[in-house]
Every structure is written in C-alpha cells, then in structure tokens.
Amino acid sequence: MRAFTEWPVEVPETDTPPLKVPAVSQVETLSCSDAELTRPLVQSIKAAANEGHWIQTYTEEQVGRHFLANYGYFELVGPKGHFHSNHLRAFVAYWGAGLKYDWHHHEAEEIYLCLAGGATFYADGRAPVKVSPGKAVFHASHQSHAMMTTDQPILTLVLWRGAGLAGLPRMDNA
Ligand SMILES: [Fe+2]
Structure with a gap:
C-alpha cells in the first residue's frame, strides 16, 4: 500500500456529515475473519461506522435491491472525503456475504486491501484471485474487474491514484 502512493501530508478534516446505508449495521457487528495486521483498523472502522458518510454508486436498476441492502462505502480521504486530498482517494468499502459485484x-488506478472477511476478485487478463485479510489486489486504469463474496462478507480499504481520481466506477454493461 505504501508503494502504491505517497500518503499526503496535508489531509485537513472536512465537515462531511454522517450518512447511513442499511449495511452500516452489518459493519458495526462484523465478526468475520481478520488478520493481526488489519485488526486495529477493523476495530476502528466498526467503532466509527456511524460517523461515516456512507454512499452507494449504483442504482437498484443496475445492481438490484439485495445488493443495495448489503453494500456501501465512504470516502475517508479524497476530493469529497472526511479528510481532503486531491492527490489520493481512500475509501472504506463493505460488501455482505453472497454478493456478485458485476464487471465494472x-x-x-486502484488497490484493494482486504481488512476482514474475503472475496474472489476477477480482472480482465488475469486469473481470479482469492483475497483474505492483509492481501491486496491491483487494478490498472480502465481494467475491467468484478468481485464475488461467498460465505463471508468483505471489508476493504481501497486506494485510488492518478488520472480520473475524482471519477466514478461504471458498470461495463451500463
Ligand atoms: Fe474498482
């Protein structure tokens, strides 16, 4: 994660208000596997989950009601984050068990760090990767990728860098 980008020195706190999505209660009571390395961050995210400005990128038409009831993320650092930076974006993102996050x-450029739980990540031109706590996966600019959770949810820290930093992910079939 350190090699991915320089952590900005100046990250002033913004007055971004809390915002809930249904999955916040799942984050607060998360009890899936974690790792010694990620546990302090997982505990902090659980404790502060109700202060996050949780949002969803997709509509019910795109991903369905079940997906929206079991996923959400907030921008910790970035142009619209709880801490402001135009050089890096860091998201805390959660998906419940048994979800398919379709190709997008x-x-x-992006790196996902699995903090708790796990999932299988798929990316164009690469074999599927099973990610567990402490493991990271990289996606290049415009590289299509997808993700599937099975028996456990996944809590992730996601970093973005480079061109398109302030943009949004888009479904491939949208
Ligand atoms: Fe992505």
Whole structure:
C-alpha cells in the first residue's frame, strides 16, 4: 500500500456529515475473519461506522435491491472525503456475504486491501484471485474487474491514484 502512493501530508478534516446505508449495521457487528495486521483498523472502522458518510454508486436498476441492502462505502480521504486530498482517494468499502459485484471499470488506478472477511476478485487478463485479510489486489486504469463474496462478507480499504481520481466506477454493461 505504501508503494502504491505517497500518503499526503496535508489531509485537513472536512465537515462531511454522517450518512447511513442499511449495511452500516452489518459493519458495526462484523465478526468475520481478520488478520493481526488489519485488526486495529477493523476495530476502528466498526467503532466509527456511524460517523461515516456512507454512499452507494449504483442504482437498484443496475445492481438490484439485495445488493443495495448489503453494500456501501465512504470516502475517508479524497476530493469529497472526511479528510481532503486531491492527490489520493481512500475509501472504506463493505460488501455482505453472497454478493456478485458485476464487471465494472474506472480511469483511476486502484488497490484493494482486504481488512476482514474475503472475496474472489476477477480482472480482465488475469486469473481470479482469492483475497483474505492483509492481501491486496491491483487494478490498472480502465481494467475491467468484478468481485464475488461467498460465505463471508468483505471489508476493504481501497486506494485510488492518478488520472480520473475524482471519477466514478461504471458498470461495463451500463
Ligand atoms: Fe474498482
């Protein structure tokens, strides 16, 4: 994660208000596997989950009601984050068990760090990767990728860098 980008020195706190999505209660009571390395961050996210400005990128038409009831993320650092930066975006993102996050893409380069739980990540031109706590996976600019959770949810820290930093992911079939 350190090699991915320089952590900005100046990250002033913004007055971004809390905002809930249904999955916040799942984050607060998360009890899936974690790792010694990620546990302090997982505990902090659980404790502060009700202060996050949780949002969803997709509509019910795109991903269905079940998906929206079991996923959400907030921008911890970034142009619209709880802490402001135009050089890096860091999201805390959660998906419940048994979800398929369909093929999507975005311009910014991305690294996912699995904090708790796990999932299988798929990316164009690469074999599927099973990710567990402490493991990271990289997506290049515009590289299509997808993700599937099975028996456990996944809590992740996602970093974006480069061109398209302030953009949004888009479904490939949208
Ligand atoms: Fe992505």
